[in-house]
Amino acid sequence: xxxxxxxxxxxxxxxxxxDDDGQAIVVDPGDAQPVEAxxxxxxxxxxxxxxxxxxxDHIGGVAALLAKHEVPVYAPHDERIIQATHRxxxxxxxxxxxxxxxxxxIEVPGHTTTHIAYTGEGILLCGDTLFSMGCGxxxxxxxxxxxxxxxxxxxxxxxxxxxxxxxxxxxNGRFAQTIEPTNTALAAxxxxxxxxxxxxxxxxxxxxxxEQATNPFLRTDNDAVIAWSQRQGVAGDRVARFxxxxxxxxxxxx
Numbered sequence: 001x002x003x004x005x006x007x008x009x010x011x012x013x014x015x016x017x018x019d020d021d022g023q024a025i026v027v028d029p030g031d032a033q034p035v036e037a038x039x040x041x042x043x044x045x046x047x048x049x050x051x052x053x054x055x056x057d058h059i060g061g062v063a064a065l066l067a068k069h070e071v072p073v074y075a076p077h078d079e080r081i082i083q084a085t086h087r088x089x090x091x092x093x094x095x096x097x098x099x100x101x102x103x104x105x106i107e108v109p110g111h112t113t114t115h116i117a118y119t120g121e122g123i124l125l126c127g128d129t130l131f132s133m134g135c136g137x138x139x140x141x142x143x144x145x146x147x148x149x150x151x152x153x154x155x156x157x158x159x160x161x162x163x164x165x166x167x168x169x170x171x172n173g174r175f176a177q178t179i180e181p182t183n184t185a186l187a188a189x190x191x192x193x194x195x196x197x198x199x200x201x202x203x204x205x206x207x208x209x210x211e212q213a214t215n216p217f218l219r220t221d222n223d224a225v226i227a228w229s230q231r232q233g234v235a236g237d238r239v240a241r242f243x244x245x246x247x248x249x250x251x252x253x254x
Contacts, residue, residue, distance in 0.1 A: 001101065001121045003161060004042075005202045006034045011167045012057050013204060015125060016044070019099035023047050027118070027125050028165050032061035036068070047098055049073045052127030053115040054080035058165065076107075078114040094118065108153065110146025111136035117153065124160050124208065126153060131164045132206050133189065134172030135217040137250065143243035147220065154218045158209030169193050169203035175252045176216050179245070180224045185213040216245055 005013040018024035024044040075084035090107035103120035118125040128136035173190040229241040
């Protein structure tokens with residue numbers, strides 16, 4: 001399976017997955033135009049659309065795509081996503097014949113209450129739940145929900161390719177460095193990202209193992225993160241540590 005990030009809108013990535021025969025899946029198409037351009041340029045046939053949550057920058061292009069392509073649309077149980085043809089929930093499996101692909105659905109509330117992720121084919125399609133060296137804002141869910149969701153994603157195999165929906169990596173890395181200034185894996189990842197972005201290349205996808213080594217939101221039980229939390233006056237509870245991380249990231253301007 002070929003994994004292609006399509007830049008869209010301000011800083012989104014729409015993910016296109018396709019096989020060698022040109023059969024394609026599109027994930028979170030917030031804009032139809034870059035999808036149509038990629039289908040034409042790469043000589044692909046759209047066969048399915050996967051959606052992770054209801055925000056417009058993830059579903060805004062669905063109606064225009066359906067006007068040209070008669071394909072199934074997989075989405076969470078959320079009435080705000082009106083174009084869905086197949087509603088899926090935790091533990092459901094999306095199995096496609098063309099392209100041959102199988103994805104398990106994981107419910108990951110936090111960013112929104114109905115957010116889902118898809119994992120399979122060595123890929124994690126996580127929408128706005130997990131970002132490289134970061135995580136999504138808590139618009140509808142609680143810190144406890146988001147931490148539980150991230151714990152589930154972090155438990156996937158380390159070689160899983162994480163396909164996030166935004167190019168936030170450089171900014172996330174600057175924040176992560178303030179939490180773990182002596183983390184050598186983090187420093188190396190930041191250098192890698194700087195080189196990629198300087199050449200206008202995506203920082204994604206990224207191996208989950210890299211995130212486990214560099215992402216403070218996956219490292220709430222790490223000694224350095226615990227020490228940082230204690231300096232913030234937060235003791236003990238890992239949910240409180242996570243909440244402190246998220247609150248500090250919300251106001252971070254570095």
